[in-house]
Amino acid sequence: MSIYSLRGLNVRFCRQAYILAHVRAGVVPMPGRTKLRLSLSITPLRSSHNNLYQMTGGSKCGVKNAELLQAKDCNISKRKNVTSDKKPCDGEGAGGSGSKKGAPSGGSIMGDDEATRKTRMLLALLAALGLGGLLLWLLTRRKQKVADSTECGTTAAIASTVPAxxxxxxxxxxxxxxxxxxxxxxxxRAIKSNDPRAKVLMITNESRKPYMRPPLSKELxxxxxxxxxxxDYRFKQWTGAERSLFFEPEEFFVDPTKLMETVNGGxxxxxxxxxxxxxxxxHIVTLADGYEITYDECLIATGCAPKSLDVFAQATPGVKEKVMVYRSPDxxxxxxxxxxxxxxxxxxxxxxxxxxxxxxxxxxAKDKKxxxxxxxxxxxxxxxxxxxxLSNWTTAKVESMGVCVMPETSIKNAQRDEAALKLVLNNGKSLLTDVVVVCVGCEPNTxxxxxxxxxxxxxLGGFVVNAELEARRNLFVAGDASCFYDPLLGxxxxxHHDHSVVSGRLAGENMVGKKKAYNHQSMFWSDLGPEVGYEGIGLVDASLRTVGVFALPTSNPEPRTDNLTETAVMEGGGSGSTVTVNPETPDVKCDPKDADEYGRGVIFYMKDDKIVxxxxWNLFNRIGLARTIINxxxxxxxxxxxxKLFEIHA
Structure with missing residues (x-):
């Protein structure tokens, strides 16, 4: 039984007891005596989606329910004032309206003194019942808040360290x-392949061994x-192969306390x-607790942290418990x-x-409603x-999958009750939701x-590095936190995952003395459901001029590739390769604005009349060719x- 059911039963019991007391006791108002009044607030039963704090004080004459806010099938309804029928201020029970004019005052079964005494006893009983119900409600509310905080709170328990x-x-x-x-x-991996007995210590503020992030929002x-x-968070890739989210199993790693004693390193x-x-x-690294570690070679690969929004950063703790970012297996x-x-x-x-x-x-969640x-x-x-x-087409595609997409919309305010968040939007409408996931990019951990x-x-943010990814002598930076110079693009x-793999590899090679320059054009990939996938390379920026060529829809979609392997991100198209156009290739001219469906195609992003x-779009195994064209x-x-080189009609 819910807490609202208990409260409702308690209120109804109190009211019935009061009415029965009036009937049995036959209380008759004495001349000059104030009428007995009992003002009771009945809280209606309501679902979790309608549990909102009332933002205004209650009226003495009648109780207003919370304003119900709904979002149904993407048509976000405006605020609807739903009020219960007004109850009379003087809610007297049967026989409580007083005797008719001229009625004898001695018409009651009991005398006035006895009736007054019993009435006072009844009021004391009602007060005790009301107080008990209030205490029960407060205790249950506290337990619910603790449960919510445990489920989705921002103040998670401090993880233990390894070693202790x-x-x-x-x-x-x-x-x-x-x-x-x-x-x-x-x-x-690059260090170990060049120095088989290398002893490597990785320091991370996370509680897990190294894992991949891309599957968290897709394949998983x-x-x-x-x-x-x-x-181990196993998942199937689009190719059908199965793998773990973690790069290596637990037994692959060396105990940190025994690293320097290990003969073969690790x-x-x-x-x-x-x-x-x-x-x-x-060459000294200092931990947060003051402990110092010296090194010969060091790499900073701190990645980036997800951003939040001011409307949530400045919100109450209750609101923050229902707001999360998305970055980890947790x-x-x-x-x-x-x-x-x-x-x-x-x-x-x-x-x-x-x-x-x-x-x-x-x-x-398509079958979970x-x-x-x-x-x-x-x-x-x-x-x-x-x-x-293509952005507009993609938005319609996402909507067709069952997502209620609200473009050109921002959140002005957020409020919370025990079960739901009320988001006040910039268009004057409001939305009730159980949880908010903020995905507005990330910033480098510097x-x-x-x-x-x-x-x-x-x-741009990120540590500034030279061509060898060095910030200082024997101190390298790779991955999301590195800001490097691209000879072609500045x-x-x-x-992106590909950049992290390749820049990390090159930094590792330079840590063993290779002295290589980073000139890799990294790629990225994304999946929008089972039917849409795309890969990009270079400066893929919508603010640039674009030229798109698309093929007609086909019933045989292009098989997807595995972009999580290290070999995949390095395949094809070095800077020394050349591309020549074959004029005998079938014509592919197409105006993308006239296309009914964007099945497969290629989009060129132009700067100074060059492809950057x-x-x-739904074309795979061609990223090496694209890299060559840019280079x-x-x-x-x-x-x-x-x-034509990309064979979009094949």
Missing amino acids: TSAELPKHVPYLLIGGGTAGFSAF WYSAEKGEVTK IAVAQGFTVKKIDPAK DFERLKRYADEKKSITIVGNGFTGSELACSLANY VKIYQIFPESGNMSKVLPTY SIALTSGLEVDKS RRRVE GILL QNKKYDDLNEVA
Whole structure:
């Protein structure tokens, strides 16, 4: 039985007792005596979607229910005032309206003194019952808040460290990696392949061994649909191959306390520790607790942290408990619980993570009757990457999958009751939701730059590095946190898996003395459900001029590739390759604005009449060719001829 049912029963019992007391006692108002009044507030039973705090005080004459706010099939309804029938202020029971004029005052069964005494006793009983009900409600409310905080709170329990204390870590290591993500682990593999007995210590503030992030918003949801998540987060790729989210199993890693004693070396992961300072001159890393570790070679691979919104950052603790970001396996499990419990989920953001997650959740929850909303201030999904016509088409595609997409919408305010959030939107409408997932990008983790004397790019963020990915001598940076110079496209900072793999590998090779320059054109990929996938390389920016060529829809979709392997990200198209156009290739001229369906195609992103970026729409196994075309850095007279090379009609 819910707390609202208990409250309702308690109120009804009190009222019935009061009425019965009047009937049996026959209380007759005495001359000059104030009428007995009992004002009771009856709280109606309501579902979790309608549990909102009343923002205004209650009236003495009648009780107003909370304003019900709903969002049905993407038609967000305006606020509706739903009020219960007014109750009379003087809610007297039977016989409580007084005797008729002229009625004898001695008409009651009991005398006035006895009736007054019993009435007072009854009022005392009612007060005790009311107080008991209030205490029960407060206790239950507290337990519910504690449960909510445990389920989706921002104040999670502090994770234990491995090893138990920093004093158990080595005082000196040949190779030190700061950060436990893709770039750091890729660097370890490069170090170990060049130095078979290398002893590598990785320091991470996370509680897990290194894992991949891309499947968290894509493949993992499609595998989870058929069962519970396994301990190692196994999932099936689009190719059908099965793998774990983790790069290596637990037994692959060395105990941090025994790293320096290991004859054949290996990698040890110090979990739950944070670096607060690096001394590049003395080769000393200082942890948050003051413990110092010296190194020969060091890599900063701290990645980036998800951003939030001011409206939530400044919200009350109750609101923050229902707001989350999406970055880790813990976030995946938390969001999966909400979907399994048939909670409504609102995603804020139209970028890679927000759009992928909206489609993945819609597919996962299609039989669970879970409502998925997506809110963003831009005009369409992926609007910063895709040209306008394709962004609009993609938005309609996402909607067709069951997502309630609300473009050109932002959140002005957020309020909370025990079960739901009320989001006040900029269009004057409001939305009730159980949880909000903020996916508005991330910012590089460069907090140690100030204490370590390292340069951070003012416009792009990230540690500034040279061509060899060095920030200082023997101190390298790779992955999302690095800001490097691209000879073709200028200074850049890239937040993609491919860049983390390749930059981490090159930094690892340079840590063993290879002295290689980073000139890789990194790629990215994204999936919007089972039917839409695309890959991009170079400067894929919707603000640039674009030329798109699309094929007619086909019943045989292009088979997808596995972009999570290290070999996949390096395949094809080195800077020395050349591309020549074959004039005998079938014509592919097409105006993308006239296309009814964007099945497969290629989009060229132009700057100074040169191709600086290429996006392959539902085309796979061609990223090497795209990389070669960009690296040629030349002007083409007819881009339709270049599009023929990608065999979009094959």
